[in-house]
Structures are given as C-alpha cells and as structure tokens.
Amino acid sequence: KLDVCREGHARCVSAVVEGVEVQNFYIPAGGDLPDRALNPKFDHKMDFYERLTAEMKTRDRQRPLVLAGDFNIAPGENDVWNHRFMSKVVSHTPGEVETLYRLQDAGGFADVVRDQIPDPVKLASWWSYRAKDFRKSNRGLRLDHLWTSPGLTPAVVKGSARILDTVREWERPSDHAPVVMDLDV
Template identity: 50%
Template sequence: MISIATWNINSVRLRMPQVARYLAEHGPDVLCLQEIKTVPELFPAQAFADLGYTYQAVHGQKGYHGVATVSRIPMHEAHRQDWQANGEARHVGVILDGCGVALENVYIPAGGDVPDREVNPKFGQKLDFLQRMTDWAQDLTRPSIIVGDFNIAPLESDVWSHKALLKVVSHTPVEVETLARFQAAHGWVDVGRQLIPAPERYYSWWSYRAKDWRANDKGRRLDHIWASPDVAAKAVAHRVLEDTRDWEQCSDHVPLITEFDL
C-alpha cells in the first residue's frame, strides 16, 4: 500500500512548518509539491530528511513556479519536461523503485485573467503547454500516475458555480476540452472523481480574497491525481484535507492524498 499526496504549497520555505505538521499528522509515503518558489540549493532538504523523506527530486527556480517530490520510500528522478518551452520549472518525473510506477509532478500555468490567446498571451501558453503534454502522453507505456496543480476544474461540479465561471480562466470550455484531449492521450483516469464521484462537492482551492472561505465556499477543484487505467484500478482511498486551509499562513490550496494497493 502506497499513499501519494499532492499540494500546491505556494512557497515551501515560507510554509515548511505547515508541511511538517501535515507530514507528521498524515504521513503520506510520497508528497508532490508545486509552486515551491525556490532554487534547489535553498530547498529545505534537511528538514524533509529529518522527517524521514530522504528521497528527493527538486526542480526549482528563484521566486516562481517550481516542483518537488519527496519520499520516504525509494525512488529516483527519471526526467524533466519543459512543456512551456521557456525553461520554467514546472515538472519533475520520478520512478517509484518498489513497483516501477512513474510518478509525474506538474504545475500547469494559470493562464492569466482573460481567456483569449490573442489578447492574453499567457492563456495561449497554457493551452500550448497542455498540447505538448498531450503529445508526450501519447508515447507513454509505463504504468503512471500524474499529479499536481492543473489549474483547470473540468467538471460542472468542480466549481461553486458552473454558470458564473464559464468565462473565467480555469473553467472555460476551451480549457476543459484541451484537458480532455490530454486525458484521452494516455487513457488517464481521474482518480479523485473515481473515488469521490460527481456531483459530490469536491474543491481543492479557495481564493485568499474571501474573508471567511468556509462560509463563502467559492471553491474550485484545480488539483488532481490521475493514473493510467492499470494503476487507477488499484486506488483504494482518496481524501481532501480541507482543514489545512484554516492553518496559520496557509496555502490557498489544500492537499489531496490517494492510497494505491500496488
């Protein structure tokens, strides 16, 4: 049994106390972090090692983006992809040594505020990023898991109001359709929705702008754990740790954790 968690931490150095608390209380075997916002040399590697997470793969950059996968079970870094074709640190892939499963940790671009690539180049970069991911996924043969902040809430029940967000970046039809093509390219199974079926309430992000995020509850499911069909069939449990959104100096995202009987 292997437990895998994903969390957009929004600065790992700033929020290392929250990460340490999460690891102490929930103890996933592997934790994939996005938006670490630090270069590898300043990543808190020793702090993770002291918590038992001695296997680490870090792809970071100064002040922005960045991903890291830390594990207390043996793994090794396999590759990094530049799906934005601009050198940003948005992906790291590892192999879990005990079972041979590939674990891909990705931070898809947010895409700016206007869902029009002619007006907003960032939106076009997001769609192009997803197309490059799709091209890559078509050639995959190894059993795989892909996790991270996809910055897209694909289903109507993945947002607080489908109607209100249809023209808001992260839930527009073109993003949903582009993500669906990526999903089809490898037959990825949305493990979160496999175990928390739609239309059950399921969010992973709430804006900092809401004074009372619980009362407001205008959430979106931007974070995902997907797997190839052979691996998804072995998923036995999935949790969303909403309570972390109440912690001091919290991230605006909360962790997801899935258990696989591999």
C-alpha cells in the same frame, strides 16, 4: 521530468517510487483573458497542455504513471462553486475543459478523486485568500488532480482518494489543499 514548457520554467518534478512514475505539475494559470491571441499567458497555458498531450500519446498506457498537481483547470460543473459564472473565467472555460479532457483521453487516465467521489458532490482543492472564511464564502475550485494510467488504476485503494481541505484551516496555509490517494503496489 517532462520538459513541455516552452518558456523553460521549472513546472514539473518527477520521481519513480516503487516502480510508479510520478509526474507532478504546476501548469500555467493563464492570466485573466481566455484568448490565445490577446493573452500570451493563456496561449502559454494552452501550449503547455498541447505539448503534454502529445507526449502522453506516445506513452505505454500500461506503464504505472501518476499525473498530479495543480492543473489550473476545474473541469466539471461540480468542480466549481458556480458553473454558469465560472464558465466565462479562466480555469473553467469550455475550451480549457476540452483541452483537459484531450489530455486525459491521450493517456486513458482515470481521474481518481472524481471517480471515487462522483458527481453531484461538489469538490474543491483551491480557495482564494480574499475570503476571510473560505468555508463560509464556499467559492472553491477543483484545480488539483491525481490521475492514473490504465496500468496503475487497479492499484488505487478504493475509498482512499480525498482532498485534505482541513489543511486550508491552518495558520498561514496555501490557497491549495493537498489531494491524496493510496496505492497498493
């Protein structure tokens, strides 16, 4: 597993399956204030990203690798319920989005779900528990991601990437829905 958390938290689980390295993260949420100097939680989140980005720059891009998990950043306008409002809220601020894209660029990663379900389709994998009916309130964020290295991207089965949002309808579900893809390896 990759140890990029300065706080020593267990925020990564990893495995190699059929020759594919999978690194699954729960990246820090960052608290409520998007200011590194005033909010230690936000600084922790950004530091986590910086360390992970530095690590990805050292990797062989042809090695089959999946980065997955709760990245706690919804990057695009169609990855949040309201871009204008959310651009001031931790999880979708311009600085966070730029940081996420730096990580993606560092490894040349494909954003599998967004590549298979392109804009302008709205996507979400997380909905607050505060809403009685998550579909009616429709205030979701795409915080959960599946990224593949250039060496693995050709093995992603076309049309297989999806967010299993019906799981969110279960009795006592997580606030996150699973994000899945199929690989032909």
